[in-house]
Amino acid sequence: MKKTPDIPKCEMVKRYVRHLLKDDIIAYGEKLPSEHDLTEKFQVSRQTVRQAFGELTVEGLIYKEQGKGTFSNYKKGAKGSQIVAVVTTYLSGFVFPGIISGIEQVLSDEGYMMLLSNTNNIKEREAQYLKSVLEHNVVGMIIEPTASSGPNVNSRLFSVIREKGIKTVFINACYDDFDSAYVLLNDKKGGYTATEYLLQLGHTRIAGIFKTDDKQGVNRMQGFTDAFRTYGADGDQRLIGEYDTANMYDYPYMFAQSLLRSKNRPTAFFCYNDQCALMVIQAIHDQGLSVPEDISVVGYDDSISPLNSEVKLTTIRHPKQEMGVQAARFMVDMLEGRAEKPQYTHEPELIVRKSCRNI
Amino acid sequence: MKKTPDIPKCEMVKRYVRHLLKDDIIAYGEKLPSEHDLTEKFQVSRQTVRQAFGELTVEGLIYKEQGKGTFSNYKKGAKGSQIVAVVTTYLSGFVFPGIISGIEQVLSDEGYMMLLSNTNNIKEREAQYLKSVLEHNVVGMIIEPTASSGPNVNSRLFSVIREKGIKTVFINACYDDFDSAYVLLNDKKGGYTATEYLLQLGHTRIAGIFKTDDKQGVNRMQGFTDAFRTYGADGDQRLIGEYDTANMYDYPYMFAQSLLRSKNRPTAFFCYNDQCALMVIQAIHDQGLSVPEDISVVGYDDSISPLNSEVKLTTIRHPKQEMGVQAARFMVDMLEGRAEKPQYTHEPELIVRKSCRNI
DNA sequence: CGCCTCAACTTGTACGTACATGTTATTCTA
DNA sequence: TAGAATAACATGTACGTACAAGTTGAGGCG
Numbered sequence: 001m002k003k004t005p006d007i008p009k010c011e012m013v014k015r016y017v018r019h020l021l022k023d024d025i026i027a028y029g030e031k032l033p034s035e036h037d038l039t040e041k042f043q044v045s046r047q048t049v050r051q052a053f054g055e056l057t058v059e060g061l062i063y064k065e066q067g068k069g070t071f072s073n074y075k076k077g078a079k080g081s082q083i084v085a086v087v088t089t090y091l092s093g094f095v096f097p098g099i100i101s102g103i104e105q106v107l108s109d110e111g112y113m114m115l116l117s118n119t120n121n122i123k124e125r126e127a128q129y130l131k132s133v134l135e136h137n138v139v140g141m142i143i144e145p146t147a148s149s150g151p152n153v154n155s156r157l158f159s160v161i162r163e164k165g166i167k168t169v170f171i172n173a174c175y176d177d178f179d180s181a182y183v184l185l186n187d188k189k190g191g192y193t194a195t196e197y198l199l200q201l202g203h204t205r206i207a208g209i210f211k212t213d214d215k216q217g218v219n220r221m222q223g224f225t226d227a228f229r230t231y232g233a234d235g236d237q238r239l240i241g242e243y244d245t246a247n248m249y250d251y252p253y254m255f256a257q258s259l260l261r262s263k264n265r266p267t268a269f270f271c272y273n274d275q276c277a278l279m280v281i282q283a284i285h286d287q288g289l290s291v292p293e294d295i296s297v298v299g300y301d302d303s304i305s306p307l308n309s310e311v312k313l314t315t316i317r318h319p320k321q322e323m324g325v326q327a328a329r330f331m332v333d334m335l336e337g338r339a340e341k342p343q344y345t346h347e348p349e350l351i352v353r354k355s356c357r358n359i
Numbered sequence: 360m361k362k363t364p365d366i367p368k369c370e371m372v373k374r375y376v377r378h379l380l381k382d383d384i385i386a387y388g389e390k391l392p393s394e395h396d397l398t399e400k401f402q403v404s405r406q407t408v409r410q411a412f413g414e415l416t417v418e419g420l421i422y423k424e425q426g427k428g429t430f431s432n433y434k435k436g437a438k439g440s441q442i443v444a445v446v447t448t449y450l451s452g453f454v455f456p457g458i459i460s461g462i463e464q465v466l467s468d469e470g471y472m473m474l475l476s477n478t479n480n481i482k483e484r485e486a487q488y489l490k491s492v493l494e495h496n497v498v499g500m501i502i503e504p505t506a507s508s509g510p511n512v513n514s515r516l517f518s519v520i521r522e523k524g525i526k527t528v529f530i531n532a533c534y535d536d537f538d539s540a541y542v543l544l545n546d547k548k549g550g551y552t553a554t555e556y557l558l559q560l561g562h563t564r565i566a567g568i569f570k571t572d573d574k575q576g577v578n579r580m581q582g583f584t585d586a587f588r589t590y591g592a593d594g595d596q597r598l599i600g601e602y603d604t605a606n607m608y609d610y611p612y613m614f615a616q617s618l619l620r621s622k623n624r625p626t627a628f629f630c631y632n633d634q635c636a637l638m639v640i641q642a643i644h645d646q647g648l649s650v651p652e653d654i655s656v657v658g659y660d661d662s663i664s665p666l667n668s669e670v671k672l673t674t675i676r677h678p679k680q681e682m683g684v685q686a687a688r689f690m691v692d693m694l695e696g697r698a699e700k701p702q703y704t705h706e707p708e709l710i711v712r713k714s715c716r717n718i
Numbered sequence: 719c720g721c722c723t724c725a726a727c728t729t730g731t732a733c734g735t736a737c738a739t740g741t742t743a744t745t746c747t748a
Numbered sequence: 749t750a751g752a753a754t755a756a757c758a759t760g761t762a763c764g765t766a767c768a769a770g771t772t773g774a775g776g777c778g
Contacts, residue, residue, distance in 0.1 A: 008761065034728060045763050050729090058417050060494055066729045067770030083474065083495065091463055097456050104450055104475065113476040113491060115442065118467055132472060135419050136442065136495060367731060393758060404733050409759090425759045426740030 009044045013052035016042075021061055021074040028075045032062060035070075060137065084140040084331055085115040085133045087126065089214075098303075099171065102324020103142060110332050119146045121213070121245040123153055130157040133166075140167040140331045147245070148173040148215040167334040171327045173215040181334060181341045183327040187216050190316045190348035191223025191270070192230075194298045197314075197350055198268045199231045201358035203296060205239065207259055207266040209252050209276055213244035217272050220300065224270060239266055252276045256283035260295075267295060267359060274299040274315055281311055281355075296356035312353035319346050368403045372411035375401075380420055380433040387434040391421060394429075419496070443499040443690055444474040444492045446485065448573075457662075458530065461683020462501060469691050471498075478505045480572070480604040482512055489516040492525075499526040499690045506604070507532040507574040526693040530686045532574040540693060540700045542686040546575045549675045549707035550582025550629070551589075553657045556673075556709055557627045558590045560717040562655060564598065566618055566625040568611050568635055572603035576631050579659065583629060598625050611635040615642035619654075626654060626718060633658035633674055640670055640714075655715035671712035678705050 016038075020026045033041070038049045053070060056062045064070045084107055086100065100116070107114050115138060119125040126146040133141060134157075141161065145152075152158070152175040161168065170182040198206050208224045211217040221240070228235040239259065243251035252271065259266055260283060271277035277299035284295050291297050291311050299315035306312045323346060333339035375397075379385045392400070397408045412429060415421045423429045443466055445459065459475070466473050474497060478484040485505040492500060493516075500520065504511075511517070511534040520527065529541040557565050567583045570576040580599070587594035598618065602610035611630065618625055619642060630636035636658035643654050650656050650670050658674035665671045682705060692698035 010761070036728085047764085048762060051761085053729095054413070064729065065770085067727085067772080069728055069771095083491075091460075091467060101450075108450060108477055113474055113488065115472055115474045116463065117472040129472065132442075369731070395758080406734085407732060410731080412759095423759065424741085426742080426757085428741090428758055 009042065010048050010052045010055075013038060013042055013044065013049055014056060017052065017056055018061065021072050026072050028072050030072050031068075032070045032072060082111075082335075083113045083115050083136065083138045084142065084328075084335075085117070085129075085136075085138045086142045087129050087133075088116075088118050088144040089121045089146055091116070091118040098318075098320025099144075099324035099327075102321040102326075103328040104324075106325055106328035106332065110328075112332070121146050123147055123150075127154050127157060130154055130161065134160060134164065138166060140169070140335055142169045142171060142327050142331055144172045145170060145175055145215070147213045148175065149213055149218045152177055167331060169327045169330045169334075171323060179341070181330050181339075182343050183323050183330065184345045185216075185318060185323065186345050186347050187219035188223040188226070190300065191220035192227045193223070193348060193350050194270050194300065194316055195224045195227035196231070197352075198270060198296060198298060198356065199227060199233060201268075201296065201356060203268040203359060204233055205236065205264070205266040206268045206270060207239040207241070207256070208270045209241040209243070209255055209272055209280065211244060211248060211272045211276070212242045217242075220272060248276075252279040253283045256280040257287070260284065260287045260289070268356065269295065269297045271297065271299050273301045274304045274313060277313055277315070277355075278304065278309075281313075292355050292357040298356060302351055306353055311355050314353045314355045315351050317349040317351050322346070368401065369407050369411045369414075372397060372401055372403065372408055373415060376411065376415055377420065380431050385431050387431050389431050390427075391429045391431065441470075441694075442472045442474050442495065442497045443501065443687075443694075444476070444488075444495075444497045445501045446488050446492075447475075447477050447503040448480045448505055450475070450477040457677075457679025458503075458683035458686075461680040461685075462687040463683075465684055465687035465691065469687075471691070480505050482506055482509075486513050486516060489513055489520065493519060493523065497525060499528070499694055501528045501530055501686050501690055503531045504529060504534055504574070506572045507534065508572055508577045511536055526690060528686045528689045528693075530682060538700070540689050540698075541702050542682050542689065543704045544575075544677060544682065545704050545706050546578035547582040547585070549659065550579035551586045552582070552707060552709050553629050553659065553675055554583045554586035555590070556711075557629065557655060557657060557715065558586060558592060560627075560655065560715060562627040562718060563592055564595065564623070564625040565627045565629060566598040566600070566615070567629045568600040568602070568614055568631055568639065570603060570607060570631045570635070571601045576601075579631060607635075608638075611638040612642045615639040616646070619643065619646045619648065627715065628654065628656045630656065630658050632660045633663045633672060635659075636672055636674070636714075637663065637668075640672075651714050651716040657715060661710055665712060670714050673712045673714045674710050676708040676710050681705070 017032065020032065026032060035046050035049045035053065039046050053062065053064065057064060061074050062070055063073045086103055088100070091100065104114055115133070115136070117129045119129065123146055155175070155177055158175070158178050168180045170180055172184065174180060174182045174184065195206065208221060210221040212221065225235055241251070241255040243255070256269065256279070269277070269280050271280055277297050281291055281297055284291055284297070289295055297313065299313045301318040302315045303318070304313060326344060330339065330342045333342060376391065379391065385391060394405050394408045394412065398405050412421065412423065416423065420433050421429055422432045445462055447459070450459065463473055474492070474495070476488045478488065482505055514534070514536055517537050527539045529539055531543065533539065533541045533543065554565065567580060569580040571580065584594055600610070600614040615628065615638070628636070628639050630639055636656050640650055640656055643650055643656070648654055656672065658672045660677040661674045662677070663672060685703060689698065689701045692701060
């Protein structure tokens with residue numbers, strides 16, 4: 001009486017061989033039973049055994065040498081050839097030296113290789129890379145979701161990834177419909193803290209510019225409006241600007257310019273990130289005004305070295321390196337069975353420099 | 360009469376299918392002839408066709424759907440799933456934001472993914488990664504050789520890589536016994552230029568500290584001694600220090616300290632790289648001396664921002680970003696058939712700052 | 719004793735057959 | 749005409765056989 005008659009015989013053989021390898025019955029480099037041995041043991045044809053061996057070879061668990069036999073290619077501690085994929089939205093700019101180098105440090109130390117790719121926040125490229133990852137025998141993925149505030153159009157692909165046993169760690173943002181390990185930054189609180197700071201300085205007409213195709217931007221905007229509500233201040237909807245990946249290089253400047261030319265112009269700007277803040281500062285300067293004397297500006301991410309820039313920008317610290325290190329640690333812990341689904345949210349921190357004044 | 364009767368039939372089928380795909384007879388996503396069709400066309404058994412299809416599936420060229428058929432998975436322009444491996448010695452330090460980001464820019468633009476790993480200058484890790492790369496269906500490798508001044512113990516692995524048709528571009532250094540595309544820096548000339556500069560400033564007792572397990576260091580030392588010979592100056596052998604990866608964090612300091620304490624101390628130091636120069640400057644300061652008043656120092660690589668450091672270090676510029684970009688362009692050109700074996704050597708450039716004076 | 723041959727064993731290639739499973743389009747039925 | 753049944757066709761799994769090719773060790777020969 002067979003337990004599960006619907007399991008293919010080929011699958012039975014594969015399971016048996018995996019058991020031999022993973023339970024240390026056959027050590028790395030040692031010889032496996034020959035095809036003929038397994039033919040007799042399982043009472044299957046040699047073709048069936050060959051098929052099983054073939055698939056295990058593709059998986060990299062075993063290798064064959066004609067005339068000699070089939071051998072274990074499975075090392076328990078040796079993750080030397082294992083790949084962790086890292087899929088981010090942007091690599092240039094501030095993320096590269098930060099999060100990525102944090103991830104790299106840990107993975108390199110632990111002997112993993114790192115497969116880098118970036119989506120430029122385009123959903124199709126995310127899909128393309130997810131498929132590639134599935135083809136290339138990757139053991140884990142660290143993902144910064146693409147256009148995370150929109151619907152997760154790639155959820156089917158993520159399901160396949162999960163089914164294949166590939167571990168995932170989300171960073172910066174995560175999809176609502178996919179439960180996974182993550183390392184986030186509390187962007188809502190960051191937006192709140194920055195806005196609170198400006199309100200406490202006496203500003204009331206505070207403009208907010210947010211990139212809202214990422215969840216980060218949506219959360220920062222949420223914190224912005226929450227702060228107004230808490231402090232009982234009136235938030236002027238016309239002072240809030242939203243943009244996305246497509247117009248990220250011109251919108252902040254244009255929006256700031258139009259506000260500055262209006263008769264009741266804002267006295268402060270809270271910007272989605274430092275890059276955005278730089279464009280706003282440019283617009284302020286181009287109007288013949290100065291920071292912080294005329295207008296106060298708060299950025300986000302602390303991605304611009306205060307040494308190099310003219311204006312010492314007050315901003316929210318983004319623990320890039322630490323988050324990268326932690327995401328990679330989470331990944332390694334999961335891969336090596338020390339953790340199930342670790343999750344952590346970092347708390348943001350206001351860095352006061354010299355781009356704001358009280359009024 | 361058959362042309363080549365020693366080619367397996369299975370191989371014949373594979374070649375035919377490849378031809379169908381690569382010569383655009385069957386476009387991406389279109390259906391291939393069924394197993395039965397090819398059985399008749401080639402007068403082989405279905406098993407043989409199945410074997411060919413199986414191997415092509417592993418290569419990622421085709422995919423099958425039960426009941427529907429077999430389809431092309433080959434896109435001419437779409438290299439989205441193709442991987443270029445990058446094997447460097449160190450990733451932390453100066454290389455990471457430089458060469459790697461240069462490589463990354465190009466590969467990312469061209470739609471390739473990048474597999475990062477670093478050897479920490481350990482030959483065994485190089486071997487380990489080369490093997491992994493062979494297993495993971497990589498189309499190209501950009502390699503900074505490990506311990507390049509020593510014998511190329513991994514030459515057999517490199518041969519296998521070549522046989523598999525994997526393209527290689529060497530960066531910073533290359534092995535003598537392996538002809539390949541490369542992007543180098545003329546380190547001999549760099550060493551010469553730096554030393555010449557010190558000699559022209561009137562220095563005669565110039566110390567040189569070199570990391571000689573890499574070819575870069577050997578070449579820089581060569582340029583150093585060449586300059587002495589050209590200028591007819593006496594090079595004191597006792598002023599030359601050689602170290603390697605194992606003692607890279609203490610040797611420069613110790614060696615400089617011992618020279619500074621000697622009665623006939625040098626008036627200038629030429630250092631293997633800026634990191635080394637920083638340790639030498641530390642040793643000089645610790646002896647109560649200052650740079651450049653008492654001792655002149657020249658570094659190499661221009662890897663330390665002059666904004667952040669106390670001493671504005673005169674150094675040789677290493678076009679990190681440019682070299683990374685070029686290596687990646689070479690790789691893409693080779694992969695897409697626009698170049699055979701491109702090679703280029705960058706010329707170094709002296710950057711005069713404030714760590715040297717004439718005497 | 720050293721070398722060579724060969725048998726035994728391993729995987730590789732190739733043929734054949736049969737039936738299962740999934741997809742699609744046609745045909746038949748209500 | 750809408751829906752169900754079915755035939756035709758695709759790949760998936762599994763059995764069997766035969767011979768080729770590479771490796772190894774035992775035995776025999778000089």
